[in-house]
Amino acid sequence: MKDLTAEILELIRRTSTDLPADIEKRLRDARDGEAPASAARKAMDTILANVEMTRRDSTPICQDTGTPLFFVKLPDGWKPREIRNWIRAAIAESTRLTYLRPNAVDSLSGKNSGNNLGSKYFPTIHFEEIDEGDLTIDLILKGGGCENVGTQYSLPDDRLKAGRDLEGVRKVVLDAVNRAQGEGCAPGFLGVAIGGDRGTGFTASKETLIQTLDTKNPDPALETLEHRITTEANQLGIGPMGFGGNATVLGTRITSEHRLPASYFVTVSYMCWAYRRRKMIVHDGQVTYT
Amino acid sequence: MDKQISLPLSDAAVKDLQVGDSVLLSGTLVTGRDAAHKWLTDCFIHPKTTATQEDERIFEELRGILDGGAIYHCGPVVAGLETKAYRFVAAGPTTSVREEPYQADVMKILGLKAVIGKGGMGSRTLQACREIPGVYLHAIGGAASLIARSVEEVLGVYKLEFGVPEAMWVIRVRDFPAVVTMDSHGQSLHADVRTRSSAMLEKLLS
Numbered sequence: 001m002k003d004l005t006a007e008i009l010e011l012i013r014r015t016s017t018d019l020p021a022d023i024e025k026r027l028r029d030a031r032d033g034e035a036p037a038s039a040a041r042k043a044m045d046t047i048l049a050n051v052e053m054t055r056r057d058s059t060p061i062c063q064d065t066g067t068p069l070f071f072v073k074l075p076d077g078w079k080p081r082e083i084r085n086w087i088r089a090a091i092a093e094s095t096r097l098t099y100l101r102p103n104a105v106d107s108l109s110g111k112n113s114g115n116n117l118g119s120k121y122f123p124t125i126h127f128e129e130i131d132e133g134d135l136t137i138d139l140i141l142k143g144g145g146c147e148n149v150g151t152q153y154s155l156p157d158d159r160l161k162a163g164r165d166l167e168g169v170r171k172v173v174l175d176a177v178n179r180a181q182g183e184g185c186a187p188g189f190l191g192v193a194i195g196g197d198r199g200t201g202f203t204a205s206k207e208t209l210i211q212t213l214d215t216k217n218p219d220p221a222l223e224t225l226e227h228r229i230t231t232e233a234n235q236l237g238i239g240p241m242g243f244g245g246n247a248t249v250l251g252t253r254i255t256s257e258h259r260l261p262a263s264y265f266v267t268v269s270y271m272c273w274a275y276r277r278r279k280m281i282v283h284d285g286q287v288t289y290t
Numbered sequence: 291m292d293k294q295i296s297l298p299l300s301d302a303a304v305k306d307l308q309v310g311d312s313v314l315l316s317g318t319l320v321t322g323r324d325a326a327h328k329w330l331t332d333c334f335i336h337p338k339t340t341a342t343q344e345d346e347r348i349f350e351e352l353r354g355i356l357d358g359g360a361i362y363h364c365g366p367v368v369a370g371l372e373t374k375a376y377r378f379v380a381a382g383p384t385t386s387v388r389e390e391p392y393q394a395d396v397m398k399i400l401g402l403k404a405v406i407g408k409g410g411m412g413s414r415t416l417q418a419c420r421e422i423p424g425v426y427l428h429a430i431g432g433a434a435s436l437i438a439r440s441v442e443e444v445l446g447v448y449k450l451e452f453g454v455p456e457a458m459w460v461i462r463v464r465d466f467p468a469v470v471t472m473d474s475h476g477q478s479l480h481a482d483v484r485t486r487s488s489a490m491l492e493k494l495l496s
Contacts (some may be wrong), residue, residue, distance in 0.1 A: 010456045037468055039310065043430050046467065050433040063380035063434040063455075098379045101367045103452050110325065111451025145385045145409070145431065160495060178491045181484055183385050185431040229316050232494050236487040241431060242409060243469070244483045266432035274432040 001078060002134045005016055007280060010274035012068070014289055015139045015278040016060045016099045019051045022213045025274045027051070030187050030240070030247035040245030047240070047273060062185075062274040064143035066099040068116070068123035071138040073130050077084065080127045083137075091116045091123050100141075119153035126203070135282040140164075146188060146272040152201060155264040163209075165262045166225055169194055170232075176268040177233045177249060179200040182242015185272035190229065190252040193267045195259035200268030208253040209271055210279070218255065226252040240273075292467075298358025299403040304423045307470045308386065309477040313427065314465040318445065319360040319406070323384055325456035326449065327392040335395045343360035348448050356400045360427070361387065363407030365455025366438070376444035378461065383408035386426075394418035406468060410480030416472055421468060423474030430467070440466040 019027075031044035054061045068091060072083055094100045104118030105111070107212045111225035116123065119192040153172040160175055162168035173192055180186070218221035229252045239245025250273075259265065279290045295303060297317025307313070324328075333341040334349055341349070349352040386407030389396070393405060393415045403424050405415065408431040419425060428436060440463045448458040471479040 039312075042312065042469075046433045046436060050430075053439075057435060059435040060367055060380040061434065062432040063365060063382050063438075064384065065367070078337070082311075098367050098369050101365065101380070103454060110452070113454070114453070143432075148385065174491060174494055178487050181409070181480065182431075183387060186491070202353040205339040235494065236490050238483060238487050241428065242470070242480060242483055243428075244479070244486070272432060284317045 001082065002285065003086060004083070004282070004287070005086045005089045005093075007282075008013055008086055009093055011137060011139055011278055011280040012094040012290060013058065013097075013099045015141050016065050016094070017058050018055045019061055019211075019274065023277070024048075024051055025275060026213060026250045027187070030250055033246045034240070035245075038245060040239045040241075040247070041245040043240040044245055044247070060099060061276060062103055062143055062272070063101055064145065065103060066141040066143040066276070067103070067147065068100070069140040069142060069206060070125040070171070071122060071207060072125060072127050073133070073136045074127065075130050075133055075135060081137050083127075084125055087123060087125060088117055132240055137280045139278050139280075140206070140209055141276040142206070145276065146184035146270045149176075149184040150202070150205075150267075150269045151179070151267070152198060153266045155266060156182045156195070166221065169266050170225060170229060172266050173229050173252070173268055174232055174236070176270070177238070178236055179269055180239055182240075184240060184270040185274065186238055187240055187247040187250045187273050189250055189271040189275055190233075191269040191271065192252065192254040193265075194254065194256040196257035196267070197260070197263065197267060198265060199259060201265045203270065204226055204255050204257050205267045205269040207277070208255050209269065210277060211253060213251050219256070222254045222256065225233070226254050293393075296302075297308070297360055299360075300358070301423055302405050304424035304425050304474050307425050307473055308475070309470055309473050309479050311470040313468050313470060315427065315468060316464045316466070318355060318460065318462050319362050320356060321366065321457070321459040321461070322361045323363050323365055323366045323456060324388055325452040326458050327389045328394055329449065329452075330396050331398065332391045335392070335399055350459070351450070353400055356402055358401060358403050360404035360406055361396070361402055363402070363405070366459060367434070368444070368454055368459070371454070376447065376459075378438040378441040378444060378459075381438040381441060382432055382434035383429040385409045386411050391417060397422060397424055410471055410478065415440070416476065419472055419474050420476050425470055425474055426472035428471040433439050437466065440464055443496075
């Protein structure tokens with residue numbers, strides 16, 4: 001197999017510097033929905049000016065280039081070990097080229113590795129073998145501000161009167177948005193997982209973020225709930241950066257996983273407005289990016 | 291209209307700032323976030339460890355630079371690490387509230403008049419802003435390359451052993467854009483927004 005380090009480096013560069021068109025469109029609509037001369041409108045103008053600048057200059061949209069989260073789907077013939085090595089080499093090189101900030105810190109010594117390579121989960125790489133199709137590598141760069149406001153509820157939640165049903169899910173997700181205020185760099189996007197265990201809940205909620213905004217939820221009840229949560233979250237009036245305003249959440253994605261009888265987790269991953277998400281597809285040796 | 295303000299800030303300039311004002315800030319400021327606040331606290335505010343001579347020297351220099359000045363909660367992307375010809379590539383704010391346990395004391399011990407970050411801070415920092423007087427300036431989170439453009443020069447760096455994001459970078463900025471969200475008169479936009487959104491949440495959950 002051809003070494004894909006250079007192609008993965010390009011995936012990282014695009015992800016860090018070039019915001020996807022569907023996200024930018026949603027941000028532009030949000031900007032238009034804020035009152036003229038408001039702090040919220042001004043914040044959105046600054047955000048959009050930055051998006052244009054980083055695309056042109058090939059510089060990071062946000063200085064917190066986050067945890068690199070890779071989701072790799074590989075058909076027969078590709079070796080996970082080899083792909084992991086390419087990814088790690090590309091990550092170190094992207095850091096040297098300042099597409100990424102050195103972000104891997106030893107939790108005990110406090111020492112920054114300097115090249116974004118850390119212990120086995122840094123960068124995070126999820127592999128899934130597939131029977132047929134192309135090799136695809138999805139990358140999300142998720143900053144620490146929005147990661148810190150992500151949260152997990154165990155239902156029933158007595159304080160919120162949230163039971164083990166979709167109404168309970170709605171309540172806790174709205175609570176999570178209110179608790180986050182502007183700290184996750186609103187307006188944000190929500191990835192929600194119902195069920196799983198504590199670990200898979202977070203993995204599944206983040207994996208929803210690789211989908212484009214126009215992807216339809218296969219479950220009509222969840223799709224209805226996604227729209228309702230987005231609408232109601234915006235009624236909270238938190239607004240861009242928490243300045244107050246109409247745009248608080250610009251999209252919600254919900255998935256459901258099997259759970260134990262004893263457990264009913266609702267996991268909320270909050271993605272900041274700088275929703276850095278790109279995909280690389282390798283088809284017959286040709287690499288394309290979306 | 292944006293208000294032009296320059297560092298160091300006088301008491302009068304601070305008191306003139308009100309929640310909601312857009313400002314363009316110019317002058318010398320220093321980045322500092324989690325490791326810096328912990329270092330200042332552990333060495334100089336509630337000493338847990340004995341400061342080295344080097345720590346003492348850095349602390350005195352910082353007090354000189356930051357008298358009436360501003361600390362910026364920011365972990366930048368910096369080019370030129372190999373040659374030490376440093377240049378800020380991306381430099382938006384990080385979430386400020388993590389420094390809430392330390393900020394009031396750090397403001398007082400360094401002589402700060404302004405804290406720059408994102409997401410706002412809590413009641414202890416707000417109280418310190420009343421007493422000092424001081425102000426909290428909210429930069430636009432994520433607008434990192436745009437903000438880096440306002441950084442004219444990297445004048446130096448302290449505590450680079452904390453790593454690039456956590457080091458204390460001394461920078462000269464011109465027309466750094468921010469919004470006053472906590473002022474010296476006890477006003478906090480963050481407290482107001484939270485009160486309103488919590489009331490609405492209660493309605494949506496009932």
